[in-house]
Structure formats: C-alpha cells, structure tokens
Amino acid sequence: MPEPGGGIAALRTELTVLHQTLVECGLVAWTAGNVSARAGDDAFLIKPSGVPYERLTPDAMVLCDLEGKPADGTELKPSSDVFAHAYVYRHRPDVGGVVHTHSAYATAWAARGEPIPCVLTAMADEFGGEIPVGPFALIGGDDIGRGIVETLGGHRSPAVLMRNHGVFTIGADARAAVKAAVMCEDVARTVHLSRQLGEPRPMDAGDIDRLYDRYQNAYGQRGRP
Amino acid sequence: MPEPGGGIAALRTELTVLHQTLVECGLVAWTAGNVSARAGDDAFLIKPSGVPYERLTPDAMVLCDLEGKPADGTELKPSSDVFAHAYVYRHRPDVGGVVHTHSAYATAWAARGEPIPCVLTAMADEFGGEIPVGPFALIGGDDIGRGIVETLGGHRSPAVLMRNHGVFTIGADARAAVKAAVMCEDVARTVHLSRQLGEPRPMDAGDIDRLYDRYQNAYGQRGRP
Amino acid sequence: MPEPGGGIAALRTELTVLHQTLVECGLVAWTAGNVSARAGDDAFLIKPSGVPYERLTPDAMVLCDLEGKPADGTELKPSSDVFAHAYVYRHRPDVGGVVHTHSAYATAWAARGEPIPCVLTAMADEFGGEIPVGPFALIGGDDIGRGIVETLGGHRSPAVLMRNHGVFTIGADARAAVKAAVMCEDVARTVHLSRQLGEPRPMDAGDIDRLYDRYQNAYGQRGRP
C-alpha cells in the first residue's frame, strides 16, 4: 500500500503489484485487464497497452491527464480503455481507482445482460444489493465511461457489468477497486453455481441494508475494509 | 502441528499455517474466511479482521475470551465472526477448532438452502451423512453461533451450510476443522457436478454407517485421520 | 523415472514424485488418493495411510506383500485402500502400477453410475473406448479389487469408475497408471462440459480402433507414451 504522501513513485509500485493480484486471482487472460489510480488532482496512472503482466514495471505505468492524454515524453501507449477510466475520474471525484477485467463468470452474466441478484451475505456486505448491467458501448470514446458512471449512479455497487463486454469496478483507491473486482468474480461464480441447480433464496431488503451498513463501517482494522 | 504442551506460541504458528492452507485449497477470496483454535480452558485464538492472508503472522492472531472479547492490550480487532466462534466454544466443550469460509460450491448449496446429500463414500467417511443447512442469521451477536450448534447437534457432520452465507466447520482441533472445510468444498463440488447431468445414485444408510465407523476409527496412523 | 535395475530405493523416490504429480494436477484433496508400484515378484510399495502429501518421503512408502500385509518392522500403516491394490497385483501380472483418486469430474460420473462415452480422439488414444463403471463395494476386503479386475477385464480402458466412490487406474508401471488417472479426469471434464449444452457427436467404432492402435504403438519416443 502506498504511504500517504509517498507520491507517484509509490503509486507506480502499488499499481504494478495490483496487476499481479489480478493475475493471481485468475481474473485476466493474456493482457486483457487493467488497473488505474488517480495521481493528484488532474492525472491518473494506467497500464500500458498490450504489455504482458509479467513484464510490467513501475516505470511502464502511463501517466495521463483526465482526458486520457499521456504526459509529454511518454514512450508507451496507455491501455486502449484509457478513455473509459478518464471519464470516470472526471465525473466521480470520489473515485481514486478503476479496474477493468473480462473475468469469466461476471462476463458470462454481462453477455446475457443480466444483473447478479443479491443472495449472499458477502454480496450484501460489499455491493449492498445487485450488481447492475450497463449498456453496450464501443471502445475509444466516452460511451463506455458514461455507461459506467450513469449505471453506478443508481446503485451502491462498486461494480458494473458492461453488456457483452466485461466488468468495471471503482473504489476510493486502486486497491479497493481491485478488491471489488475480486469479490465481483467470486459472487458471480457462486450465484452462477447456485442457479445451475435451482433458485437461490432471495434475501430480505432490510437484512441487505443492515449487512451493508455494518460492513462499510465496522469491518477490518480502524473501520477500513 | 503444535507439539503437545507447545502452548500458545505453537498454536499461533499453527493457525497462521492453516490460514495459508485455506488459500492454497482455493477456499477463500480476499480476506473472507477465518480459522480459530481453543487456547486453554477459557480462551481462543482467531484471525484479525480484514487482514490479507499473505500478511498474517503468528503475533497477529487475536486472543479472545469465550465471550469473544479480546485480551487486554490487543492491538488488532478480531474477525467480525468472533461471536459465532465464541458461541461454539462455550457450548461445545469437545470442539477445539472452528473454520468459516464462503467456499464457492458449498455456498452455492447454502444459497439454495439445500443440504448436500450423502452419495459418495468419501462423504460417508468424513461427514457420516448429509451436510445440513442452518438458519439465516445476521452477524454480530449469538444468532450465527446458535444456528451452528443447534444444527450440528442433530448430525454427525462437522460442517454446516449457513443459509445465504457460507460454511462453518468444527473439529477436535483447528487442523481437523480445516480438513472438514476442505472436504466439504470437495464433496459440494463433486455432488454438484454429478447433479448437473442427472441424479447421483443414493447410498444405503447401513453402508454409510459402516464407512463412517471404519473411517473414524481405523483410518490414518494410530487411528487419527 | 527409476533406472532399470535401480531397485526399490529408486521406486520409492519415483512413487514420492508421482504423488506430487497427483497434487499438481488437482486430482486429490487433503490425503484422499494413492499410488502404488509393484516391487519385485511378490511385493508392492504404497502410500502410508492419512499422511499429507507434502510430508511424504521415499522412506514413508510402505512395502507390502501381495495380500496387503506390511513387511515386518514397518512403522507406518499402509493406505486403507491396500487390499484393493493387492488384489489387482495378484490377478493382473501385467500391471506394475495402480492409482486411486476421487478426482471431481470422474467421480461425478461414478456417482451417477454412468460410463464416460468415447467422443474425443484423445479418449480413443488412451482408453480405446468408453471408461466403464464398476460395482459399489465396501472398503477393507477383496470387493473393490475384484470389481476393478472384473470390470477392466472387458475393456481396453486402464481406468474404471467405481460407483459412488472414485477412480482406479492401472498401468505397466506407476507412471503409466498416473498418466491414465490424469487423462481420465481430463476427458471426464471435457465430456461433462460438452454434455452440459447438448450432445457430443458419437465417434465411429472403426475410427476409435484406428486411433487406439496408432497411439499405443507409434506415439512418443521409441513407441512408449
């Protein structure tokens, strides 16, 4: 975890480690997934495009402005998802980290355009309800970013399933967004498995609220998940 | 394994290793699972809340009394499941270890509120019958612990599927409870797969009894599984 | 691989490595699986009962006669499956290695009592047809061994699915039996997946024969798979 005030060098290292976490958690194949982290008021760091995870180094992370334009003198091109990340940082000042994956179970729900119903206490804890579906959108402009922001605006969930595409998650920092991506795949898988042999029992809306409130405020050390 | 008489330091080390076993066996995502071990007559050790598995150390394990209250001077908060563990230790003097996970296949059964039928010899060996379902209960008080104890009271199974939540297992020591958690996920998966393409053949109740008796008494070195 | 003439010490080492292969290939949970190897005319080596795979050493392997009785002075008890292995060695002089697992996909077929149909060229290569189902049998006497020998007598397959139990495989040596166990789980999984969304296309019996003949005689270096 970057030290408060550790600055951009610490953030580059943190981002490198978090990409490794995506690999270890089985969320990505080949080069198809990326993490970004807000860096100061008007910039963020993101994975370079098409670079294998095992060759990522802190220096390879690309610094971009909030329009997705790389800083002068940058050698590597940013992830082709850079404009979606940029849109989120521009419109959600509370967001410090964004993750994108095509993790298999979550993407299977996304391909059907079906939200994941909240039928697990762990899902109530982290997502506070269902994981919603965002629109189909082509890469390269503001469409994906707008779809993310508009969809998440109506939910407590930090994860959104983009139709026929994959998952985007947000967090107060990059580590929280990675945690949401890991938990999203975990619950996508468990609810998928449960549905294969019948119907999971619905949870009471009041219980979901109580679980969400407790987890967001009391879990972990010093109230931080 | 802790030496007999190795005391609490050995138990802290054992507990650290067993959390690593949960990770290696694929039973936990992020920080969502915990192991505890009875420590003397009126205390137990448990994982701290929200600490990543790779940072757990023997010293980080939290010593609590049987009401779930951490010992004086403890820095880290215990797992938020501490009260469920405490309830089990208070009401089951034969139990020396408790494990909680959200392992995917077992939790898929739990989400449907459906017990896992005993259709495998390995299941008869370890569980002596079906793996039962306990009630839905909110975290933070005695409800989960009471649900565990009341449900397991009527079964030979050391594992219970808590509705819409996950798995709790018990054992004579922490290692035995971890074994039960590993075997629970293994049979939850195999029976799930079998059910996907038809119906597993039921087993004769007498055969289940014979297998259970032999395994509990003759398996392993010196009769200890 | 043991050197020809390397004797029993080499065989103990080989057996230790092969148990590790079972773990790496995901075929076993906890201590539930074992490999044995014929050692001379009237004995075989087998895993000790209930010992975790990571603690297995060459010296821990138990030397037994063909009735399953450990050699004088042996400290560790042999696997509780020892009598099934012994029966196979007594009745199949061509067999030099036996493996037993509860690998998940194969055991899912076994729990339904359903043979795995030969619908893959890789299955024709290794198994020469379907993987058959043997009877339900209790552990501890000759019943399991007899079920294995009688079932495999009518098939080219080196693997048999024992009802509600798991898989036994045989081979000219222990390594060939482990290969059969790995391939059995691999095809059990692939055919399972294929069946989940429809019906795999049947293969022509003549094609199965041609594939089996070629693979058994021409594959690998010096004709040895």
Place this chain on the structure above:
Amino acid sequence: MPEPGGGIAALRTELTVLHQTLVECGLVAWTAGNVSARAGDDAFLIKPSGVPYERLTPDAMVLCDLEGKPADGTELKPSSDVFAHAYVYRHRPDVGGVVHTHSAYATAWAARGEPIPCVLTAMADEFGGEIPVGPFALIGGDDIGRGIVETLGGHRSPAVLMRNHGVFTIGADARAAVKAAVMCEDVARTVHLSRQLGEPRPMDAGDIDRLYDRYQNAYGQRGRP
C-alpha cells in the same frame, strides 16, 4: 521473444518458453499439446513426441522440413501432429506459428461440432466473428492440415475447432498463435458459462467489424497485439 535475426537458437528458446505458457494457462494435460514455429523458408521447429513439458529444452525441439520429415541426425521423433503443422506451413505462407491443444472448454464445443458464437467484445477483437468448426479427420496424413486450412480460409478467426478432437490456432509467429489458443479457451469458457443459464445477447455484425478493425490496427505498442 526472439531477437529479429536471432536465428534458430533464439527460436528454440522461444518455443520452449511458449510450451511453458500452455502449461501455466491450463491448456494442456500431460503431454497433449504442441507449438511449432516456422524456421526459415523451408523448415519449422516442433515439440518432440510424448516428452513431458517440464523436461523440454531448446535442443529437444525437432527441426522438420515442410513435409514433416525431421532433419538428418535428429534423435527425437517430432510430435505425432507434425503432418498437420507441415500442411499449414506449406499452404499458408503468411503463417509463422501453429498451436494445437485439447483445452477443455474449446474441445467441449468441438465435441458437439458447434461453433462458438461471437457474443463478446474480446471475441470480436481477436477472432472477428465466430470460431468455426472443422471436419473430423484422422491423424497421420494431410487430412487434419487440409481441414484446418480449408476451414480458416473462410473466416477471420485464427482458431478452428476440429470435430471430436481439439483446437488448432495459427499466427504470424508462434507467440501470436499461443495468444490465439489462450484467448480461444478463455472465450470458449465464458460463452459456455453464459449459455448455461440462458442465451447471450447477439452482437451487431457492424460492431464486430469495428471492434476487429480497431484491435488489429490500434491495440498494443506500435500496433502489435
């Protein structure tokens, strides 16, 4: 990656690493999968037959002419799939690498003889449409190679599902063919999972074209995926 002009020694090393990638990505069991790379105008390198992946060395790779005949003095026999690889190199001068696997999800589609529909943006990116099915063909002559070339001639996909058999992929070099094999299994799995609980939403043909064009031309560093 081999240095341009690094010659055949660099290619042998690259091929050794790429076989390790197949193992790490879970695409192969035991010895059942192989990679080849064009070496100059009239030759290619391929895995030796039946050699375990962990024992592969650069020197073990077998140099063959475009009829699949090993160079004079070669000790090890080439993969029994050598004639399929050779046929592809003879008829597709644009191909620099070929991969064959029995990866489970893709082979499950192949066993049903069912193409994988293009319902994911990642699939449009890499495959430009569905992944097609080729004919059933026996090993050992030109039939498999001809089936691959004829089927891929009508598609943008670098992957083909050979009926009741497995996957072949092609690429400008061996690394690109391995990438196609990894992505083929990834999308085979995701679409399989999606179909298990309903129907994935179809994608618009124009959107597939736009995604394919962008990915082939703009993704990665210097336009190279």
